Structures are given as C-alpha cells and as structure tokens.
Amino acid sequence: MCGIVGYVGPRQASDVLLGGLARLEYRGYDSAGLAIIHDEGMSVVRRVGKLQNLINAVGATPVPGSVGIGHTRWATHGKPSEDNAHPHVDCTGRIAVVHNGIVENYSDLREELARNGHILRSETDTETVAHLVESYFEGDLADAVAHTLRRLEGSYALAVAHLDDPHTIIAARKDSPLIIGVGVGENIVASDIPAVLEYTREVVVLHDEEIAVVTRAGVTVRDMDGEAVEPEMMHVEWDLDAAEKGGYEDFMLKEIFEQPTAIRETLRGRMSANGEIQLSELQMTAEEIAAVERVFILACGTSYHAGIVAKTLIETWARIPVQVEVSSEFRYADPIVDDQTLVVAITQSGETADTLAGVREARDRGARVMAITNVVGSRVTRESDGVIYTHAGPEIGVAATKTFTAQMAALYVLALKLTQAKGMLPQERIEAIWQDLSRVPDVVEAILQDLDPVKDCASAYKDVYSSLFLGRGIGVPVAMEGALKLKEISYIHAEAYAAGEMKHGPIALITEQVPVVVVATQGHTYEKVVSNIQEVRARGARVIAVATHGDDDIRRHAEHVLHVPATGELLSAIPATIPLQLLAYYIAKLRGCNVDQPRNLAKSVTVE
Ligand code: AGP
Helix, strand or coil, rough: CCCEEEECCCCCCCHHEEEEEECCCCCCCCEEEEEEEEECCEEEEECCCCHHHHHHHHHHHHCCCCCEEEEEEECCCCCCCCCCCCCCECCCCEEEEECCCCCCHHHHHHHHHHHHCCCCCCCEEEEHHHHHHHHHHHCCCHHHHHHHHHHCEECEEEEEEEECCCCCEEEEECCCCCCEEEEECCCECCCCCHCCCCCCCEECCCCCCCCEEEEEEEEEEECCCCCCCEEEEEEECCCCHHHHHHCCCCCHHHHHHHHHHHHHHHHCEECCCCECCCHHHHHHCHHHHHCCEEEEEEEEEEHHHHHHHHHHHHHHHHHCCCEEHHHHCCCCCCCCCCCEEEEEECCCCCCCHHHHHHHHHHCCCEEEEEEECCCCCHHHHHHCEEEEEEECCCCCCCCHHHHHHHHHHHHHHHCCCCCHCCCCHHHHHHHHHHHHHHCCEEEEHHHHHHHCCHHHHHHHHCCCEEEEEECCCCHHHHHHHHHHHHHHHHHHEEEEEEHHHHHHHHHHHCCCCEEEEECCCCCCCHHHHHHHHHHHHCCCCCEEEEECCCCCHHCCCCCCCEEEEECCCHHHHHHHHHHHHHHHHHHHHHCCCCCCCCCCCCCCCCCC
C-alpha cells in the first residue's frame, strides 16, 4: 500500500519526509516523491524505483523548506513511472496532493476537468484531486478540500499543500488510514505510525470524513461541513518493529486482519447504479463475452485454489465449462485452448515463472488471456491481454492470506460478469448475489472478532504430525487452502480431499493422532458431509468442523467447531477460509515457527 508523510515544523522537511518514507518502506512501493514549500515556490521531486533514488536526487539538489508532503506509491491506476508518481500538482503548480486509496469515479472526473480546460499529465486517479482543489479554492484550503471530497467516490487518505497557504497541510481520510503525530512546535501527517515515532508518540487518529488542518501551532479537526470535531488522541506504546506490523506480532496476522479491507477494495465500484457488473478490464464487448465457450484457469499454489473456487462459480452461475490447471502442468500439456477460450491467469505476485510461461503458451494458441494480480506493472500485466487487479496492498508474509481472499473477490466479480453477459441468471438474482457479496467483508470482520475458539483448537492439536482436510463442492478448495496454510507455516503434514474420496484410500490414515478438519458450512451437500464426518469418527478421528452459525447440531459430531456467519453457499468460500488461516497461524506460533518466513519458501517463485 502507498505511504504518506507530511511535515510542518522547524526542521528541514525533506529530512523528515525521506526518513518517514523509509520507515514505511516495508509496505512495498514502486516510486516515491515529495513536494516542499520554500521561499521561492514549491519544488516537486519524483523518482521511479527505490526510495534511495529519491534520496539521491534530493541529495544532489537539496530542497530547502520546512513544510512538505511525501509519498511512496504502490501503483493502482497507471504504470509505475515518474509521471504517475505522487505528489500530483494542479495546472498552476501551486497545489500538491498525495493520496492513498482509489478514486472510483476518476474517469468521469478527468473528463469533466479536461472539458473545463484542466491539463492532466498523469494516468492516475489522484491527479483529479489536485485539479478539483484548484477549481474550488477561494482562499480557504480546508474548504476547497472539503468541496473536493464531496465529489469523490471511493477511498482516500490525502495530504494537500498549497503555496497560497504555505504554513499548512490539510489531511483527510475515508476508508484509508491516516494519523497525525503531534510534536512540540511540529506536526507530522502519516499513513502509518512508524513514520512519526522518531518525533512523537502522541497521535491524532483521524476518522472517516474528518479533515485536519495541520500547522506548526497545532492540529484542528473539522467535519465535511466545517463543524469542529474533538480530535481522538492516542499514546503509542509500541516499538518500531511492532509499529510496522501495526501492533500485530507478525505480518501474517496483520494481513489476516486486513482482509475485510482487501476484499472491500477489490469489490469497490464493480456494480453500477443500473445493476451492471463493471469489468472494463476484460476489454471485451458484451457480444465477445457472450461468445466465450470455455474458460481455462492457470495458477500455482494458493492462487490455484482460488481458481478452483472460480470453476464452481462460473460453472454454476454462467454455465460455461471451466478447466483449472496448475501452470507447471499446463505449459507442457499441449493444452486445448483456442480463440474461443478465455484463459484466466491468477498470480498475486504477477511474477511466477510457470504461470508466465503458461500465459505465453495460451496466447500463442490464440486464446485471450486475462490476468488477476495484486501487483501493478508486474510481468503478467505486460504479457496478458487484460488485467484485473486485486486491491489487497502488498503482502509481506510469505503465506498468501489477504491476496487469496482478494483473488476470490475478483473472481466473484468475473463470474457475475460472465453470467450477466450470457444472460444465465435473472438480473434480480445477480443483484441479490451482489448484495450478499458486499456484506462478506463485514462477515470476515465478525469472524476476526472472536479468536478464542480457534486458539483453543490450536492448543489441542499443536503437537500432531499429520492431518486431513475435507470438504465438498466449494468446500474442497477451501480445505485445500487450509491444508496448504497449515503445512507451509507449521510443518505439520496436511492433505486435502473431496470428502467423498475418503473411503477410497485416505481413510486408512485415520487414527486418534490424525485430526480431520472438515468444511461443513451449510449447502446442498451438508448432509453428505455430516455422513463423512461420522465415517472418520467411527475410525477414531478427532474432528474440527467449520460450520455455519446456528448449526449447533454439528457439535454432536465434532470435538471442535469453528463457526462462521451464514452466507449463501457459494459465497461461503471466503468466510470458511478465515478460521483455517487462523488455525494454521496459531498452531505455527505455538510450535515456535517463523510464520512470516517459513523454511524453503519464497514469496515469488520466479524460477521454474
Ligand atoms: C501460498 O501461501 C504460497 N505463497 C504459494 O502457494 C503461492 O500462492 C504460489 O507460489 C503462487 O504465487 P503467485 O500467486 O504469486 O503466482
């Protein structure tokens, strides 16, 4: 995710901004920049790549001044480039803006601004903010920002500086974090606490739709209508290491807790007011989509599991046959794909060698390739015909968590788009599914609020050497992902099966020492799953069931029950995943494992 730092005080702003951005480097970024106000005007310096490139540029040509804003950008709109790097300025070059989040209605705003004579120089959504502030500014910067924010759909954390108000930074947020470190005679705006810890431990926590006016003298907070708001103060107890992890013990746990936001951001803006699923990235006409006869999904590891979820969705709703293949097999399998096939390559990193090779193979055979990735500008984005981005932000833990649930969110959108284009479900049904899907981030939030059952479960099973994971239908890929998470971070052997396969071999493994984790959420095969549970229990297995809230009967069949709120059967894949991520996490922690960097594994597998 992008990083924001803003400074007002007696020091050289460039030192504070560069130091603060360095503290946010762990979050990942692809370019960096700063804007400093000084006696002769405003200087903007931006560089692609590592922060060191910006540090070198500022070192070569120092930028004096004690008010400024800085940014590390994780691209969402437009490739990583100097033009797209923040800060963005208005037509006059007197207003500078840094922004985290997504302005959903940016293309409408760009058109409107261009019609009104504004010259936009980047491909970003953020630049619209600078030009809107320019058009609304009548002497009060906070008012101009408030006016601008009313025009924005989407999420934002913003810092704005204006030469006409050279001792002030305006900060505002909605659905994207922003705090203000409160010092003595100096104040620092930041998207995350590590950036301010060198100067202060007292912070103002900005809330949604609050606007802060930050000067040397202090911080005042107002709402969108100009009414004063009492700022919420917080004293930070964490050290720097803990602060980078947002107070969590590890990046993995932090990323598990970031899932509601990752899913929400990925779904954001995907349904228009007239009920149409928005997926212009497909770059296909309605007729072309309707003509798709087959879908082929390529992916590895966790992304492959997202692919299997997608198969169920697309086949059930859109009635298009879907084949899912691990990329390393696809590339050598002489695959049957042609120009009637839509190939979907799922890769959070966008750099997985086998998936990239599969993409080339598919395109050589005439297929249209759509990539789903979390990394703007990654190789898969350059080698595919279209890209759907997940908006999970950088994932630092090697074990994929938030990128997995964000991939599923993107695949729900794709499946609904195909369904709508093919006319396979009534519009009311599509809208009802969308309503339910929009509630999934809240459902995930609710699951994350009650950790005791999963912690108890982890304590009970932390010493086992082997385990089985079972599910049916959409529960199969959830079970597969649960098993992968457990094995990769705790080193406990874990195998996943379609529950009906148990009696064809794996049941021989069952002993009291081999717990069986069963995805038993409500669905049309629920009774069958309960029968499978009874089969394994009859052989001495201890069962951990992931079940739907309200299903208390399941307690008769399982030693441990991890409940998740009810969703429609096909939407249960995301909620049912969360307890299994947590189970793997807490077991690994109890075994003393390094969950962020498990042995032998790399975050991006760039070799075959
Ligand atoms: C899962 O926790 C792993 N990180 C791994 O299986 C991963 O999903 C796989 O290597 C594919 O990576 P990609 O999504 O970046 O292509």
